Amino acid sequence: MNTNKAIKIRIYPNVLEREFLNKTFGCCRLLWNQMLAERNEVYQQLKENSEALRAHKYKTEKEYKQDFKFMIEVDSKALQSTTRHLLEAFQKFFKGLKQARKVGYPNFKSKKHEQAYTTYNINNNIKIDFTKKRIKLPKIKTWIKYKDDRDFVEPIRHVTVSKTKSGKYYISILIDEELGITPLEVIHCDVIAAFDMSASEFLVGEGESYSNPRFYRSSEPKLKKLHRQVSRKKKGSQNRWKARLKLARLYEKIANQKRDWTHKTALKLANTYDAIILEDLNVKGMQQFNSGLAKSVSLDFSWHQFKNILKYKLEWRGKHYQEVDRFFPSSKLCSVCGYKNENLTLASREWTCTECDMHHHRDKNASTNIKIEGIHLLEEKGIKVIS
Ligand SMILES: [Zn+2]
Incomplete structure (x- = not known):
């Protein structure tokens, strides 16, 4: 590099x-x-x-x-x-x-x-x-x-x-850029983190979760007010232009806050861990999820932006970024015995395995599965994972 x-x-x-x-x-x-x-x-x-x-x-x-x-x-x-x-x-x-x-x-x-x-x-x-x-x-x-x-x-x-x-x-x-970087060849299991990209909390890991501040949602009343002000002003008028400018400035401010949070969170993760495993995002599923929510909420979630930033921050430190296939049944698999719970619906946040009686928090169980699968993929690339 x-x-x-x-x-x-x-x-x-x-x-x-x-x-x-x-x-x-x-x-x-x-x-x-x-x-x-x-x-x-x-x-x-x-x-x-x-x-x-x-x-x-x-x-x-x-x-x-x-x-x-x-x-x-x-x-x-x-x-x-x-x-x-x-x-x-x-x-x-x-x-x-x-x-x-x-x-x-x-x-x-x-x-x-x-x-x-x-x-x-x-x-x-x-x-x-x-x-x-x-x-x-x-x-x-x-x-x-x-x-x-x-x-x-x-x-x-x-x-x-x-x-x-x-x-x-x-x-x-x-x-x-940091000097003389060679990608890590051996990683300790403890410095590998896996996250499920959750609709409720942004990133859910085994030990820690990251909720994103809802900058758009919290500014929604203000945004609505400014939108109303624009539409009330006469088209082509100086006042309409002024109202538009005010609205644009608020959008910029929110985008900056979000960008700042994204960079800080990605930086913290890249400094803390040697490898990070994320689920490859199911975009289609995400859109379905988004369609049912207010625009301000979907604006607050930008996993793609987050993933790209995290990826290059890790790579520039010689660390590893690993995605797990979106078709991998991370939520349905019991992370203890491997039983696949076909009956698990999107609505169930918690479930108990009928095979081993283990009680699972949906997203945490998913992140454990993502970690197991991600380590497997890292090893396929020739990286040695030690525990
Ligand atoms: Zn089980």
Whole structure:
């Protein structure tokens, strides 16, 4: 697995934001070209005297900033990384000379080519709002819009803002992944958790359950009120537009709360367990279940979103995610003796096994069965499960 991952997204800066980005590109280009020119000049003067050449003190970035006062207005980290990139380019060049490899001498940067600058995330000065799809960059007061559907929680290391020759703007985001991950080959039974995705409690496990806060349901009266307000206002009127905006903001707020809860819960599980087994969701059955409920309740349950987030959080830690086939009769099987209770209906929350007399809580019994089946599937993949 990679140690870090780059995600490139297209951004849509407005006029003022474009102005700022272009200014930053310009300052970085100027700094690069000035430093490069200085090095070329010094080399021409001192090439016969390698000692003096090595001991030469070049102008610092700070001194350049004094020469070009307007550089203070742009992101200082962008200027720092320009300096670093130039020094790295020289190091590569000299290393290439020693090893008789052909590495190009650093070139001057032209306005005609692609423009770029790199800046670092320090104290969270780079932020992304995934719901509103906008990104905050250092030194720019406004949030820049972007279009992309990816979502992540890993810390941002640095970003490179670029502008193509055709005038399109992009941001390449480098995020941290945990270092040197190899998938676990041996797992202790105790750090494997299995959950039944339950209609009443979200996730039901043998030892613990997770209920999801019903953000939509608890906001339902407020949502209804705002919906009514929209429909009461005259079509095309300023007031209708305002009411719509209010409604949209509430939906966004609820979606953010739900996303936050989902990430936190998945993170907790991924940190606690080495393998997690979930039942592959019976989508058709779920829809039947949903059809009988208020929309606000079905909005509160998004197992698919949860599963995807949990899956990648586990994988990025070298841990395992296992699904158990939805046709596996997890609820009907007695987890003690294996007897299949064909008479079990959806309505019965508890039952007693006629073979071994064991009394079962429906979802807990199901999660035990899911765990047994999931461990079996993990072992088929070559993972050793010890108890
Ligand atoms: Zn039994």
